[in-house]
Amino acid sequence: MAHDRGPFKLSNPWPVIGWGVVAGALVVSVVLGFGVLSRFQQNAPTLDLWAAICRGLGITSDTAPATQPQPALNTPTRIAWTPSTLEQIASGDAERGAFIAMNCVACHGQRGVSGSDVYPTLAGMSPAVIYKQLDDFRTGKRPWGVMGGVAKALSDQDSADVAAYFASQPNGLPPVDGYRVPEPGRSLRETNPAKRLAFAGDPARGIPPCAACHGQGGYKIGAPALQQQRPDYIEAELQFFAQGVRANDIFGQMRNIAKQLTPDEMHALALFYSESGGPQASIR
Amino acid sequence: MAETETHPLRRRLPDGIMPEEEITRTENRWVAVMLGMLGLMMVVIVVTGITDSLHPPSNVETIDPTTLHLGGEFAESNLGTAREPDGSVTARLVADQYAFVPSCTLVPADTPVKFRLTSTDVIHGFLLPVTNVNTMVVPGYIAEVRTTFTRTGVYSMPCNEFCGSGHHGMLAKVEVVPAEQFPTLTADERTSCAK
Numbered sequence: 141m142a143h144d145r146g147p148f149k150l151s152n153p154w155p156v157i158g159w160g161v162v163a164g165a166l167v168v169s170v171v172l173g174f175g176v177l178s179r180f181q182q183n184a185p186t187l188d189l190w191a192a193i194c195r196g197l198g199i200t201s202d203t204a205p206a207t208q209p210q211p212a213l214n215t216p217t218r219i220a221w222t223p224s225t226l227e228q229i230a231s232g233d234a235e236r237g238a239f240i241a242m243n244c245v246a247c248h249g250q251r252g253v254s255g256s257d258v259y260p261t262l263a264g265m266s267p268a269v270i271y272k273q274l275d276d277f278r279t280g281k282r283p284w285g286v287m288g289g290v291a292k293a294l295s296d297q298d299s300a301d302v303a304a305y306f307a308s309q310p311n312g313l314p315p316v317d318g319y320r321v322p323e324p325g326r327s328l329r330e331t332n333p334a335k336r337l338a339f340a341g342d343p344a345r346g347i348p349p350c351a352a353c354h355g356q357g358g359y360k361i362g363a364p365a366l367q368q369q370r371p372d373y374i375e376a377e378l379q380f381f382a383q384g385v386r387a388n389d390i391f392g393q394m395r396n397i398a399k400q401l402t403p404d405e406m407h408a409l410a411l412f413y414s415e416s417g418g419p420q421a422s423i424r
Numbered sequence: 425m426a427e428t429e430t431h432p433l434r435r436r437l438p439d440g441i442m443p444e445e446e447i448t449r450t451e452n453r454w455v456a457v458m459l460g461m462l463g464l465m466m467v468v469i470v471v472t473g474i475t476d477s478l479h480p481p482s483n484v485e486t487i488d489p490t491t492l493h494l495g496g497e498f499a500e501s502n503l504g505t506a507r508e509p510d511g512s513v514t515a516r517l518v519a520d521q522y523a524f525v526p527s528c529t530l531v532p533a534d535t536p537v538k539f540r541l542t543s544t545d546v547i548h549g550f551l552l553p554v555t556n557v558n559t560m561v562v563p564g565y566i567a568e569v570r571t572t573f574t575r576t577g578v579y580s581m582p583c584n585e586f587c588g589s590g591h592h593g594m595l596a597k598v599e600v601v602p603a604e605q606f607p608t609l610t611a612d613e614r615t616s617c618a619k
């Protein structure tokens with residue numbers, strides 16, 4: 141029976157019916173998917189049928205910006221992590237940077253290891269962070285009198301060089317990496333509030349764990365290492381972010397978090413991170 | 425004895441081949457089941473699609489994710505809710521590891537709202553429960569969803585797409601206020617939820 145029933149033989153009605161059903165299903169699906177579903181969505185009253193079909197297909201002319209008077213453009217920084225910026229930072233020459241660093245060690249300490257609570261330790265800091273902060277000081281995006289003056293004297297290449305130098309200095313901040321060590325007490329059940337915030341955050345307030353960006357266990361480009369940083373400096377920066385005095389963080393990454401922290405939490409976090417026996421000790 | 429002779433499955437198979445009528449009958453049953461399932465799924469998709477206005481992810485606009493903050497539509501000062509001349513509003517948000525910016529967006533009730541979102545780094549998910557707002561936020565693309573809120577209150581929903589070790593601390597907050605209250609708010613008030 142099957143031998144005279146090839147799918148392309150016209151004498152047999154079934155192939156015609158089969159192909160017809162497939163073609164019909166295709167037409168119905170196209171009409172439903174691109175016409176009906178795209179058009180009759182309760183909340184797109186502005187779309188006519190043609191626009192709806194285009195939208196369903198992913199072709200849209202709906203790119204006009206909002207027509208409301210736009211607030212003055214206010215950018216947090218000039219730096220974006222584009223390939224060219226990263227190349228510029230990677231091109232830093234630590235030996236040349238060592239000469240430039242002679243202008244810095246009076247405040248930031250020998251080899252960038254600070255001995256004062258006012259000045260942050262630069263040794264071991266990621267070169268991307270140093271480069272970005274210098275640019276922000278230079279353009280006034282991060283307002284700070286002395287550093288603004290210092291940074292204005294540096295070219296982009298100088299910044300990259302001095303960043304490479306400080307990044308390579310020992311005995312400062314430990315390098316931030318994505319290396320994660322499972323350890324008890326790194327959960328929301330931790331009772332030490334600083335440790336809980338650092339490793340688990342506070343989801344109810346929308347605070348991600350600091351470690352997700354500042355390490356260890358997570359890393360976000362531009363986020364400085366906090367372990368072994370001067371405690372007073374950490375606390376002061378958190379206050380500056382919360383008050384909006386420092387607003388050079390891209391899309392308010394730190395401002396949004398710092399606004400949620402109480403002064404007590406800022407103090408506890410600063411102590412937690414600066415302690416030499418802090419999170420670092422559990423890593424190496 | 426006569427039964428074993430007539431029943432097709434009991435019959436001795438010539439050269440080990442199933443009787444053709446039996447194969448056809450089985451195939452027809454399977455085709456019927458399959459068509460039934462297909463039809464049912466189509467009906468479910470179309471009915472939910474229309475009654476709940478679930479959007480197919482159907483917006484292809486591209487944007488450079490590394491330079492969003494330097495200017496243009498998604499510059500920090502342009503985020504939040506903007507009013508359009510036709511009375512509708514457009515809410516622009518950026519999702520990054522690990523926050524939605526602005527951290528709270530105010531929108532009016534009973535007004536057509538268009539959300540436009542994009543990401544700076546990885547894929548995030550924006551979902552407001554019990555509404556038709558549910559979209560992936562993909563770096564390099566602008567996600568667009570339209571809705572009209574009928575209830576006032578605060579929608580608070582964690583990022584809906586695992587995005588890294590800080591994912592659980594990433595909250596999307598949208599506060600719906602009465603339509604008549606909305607125009608009285610300043611741009612600043614439109615990006616902060618009432619405490």
Ligand SMILES: [Cu+2]
Nearest residue numbers: 548583587594
């Ligand atoms: Cu996310």
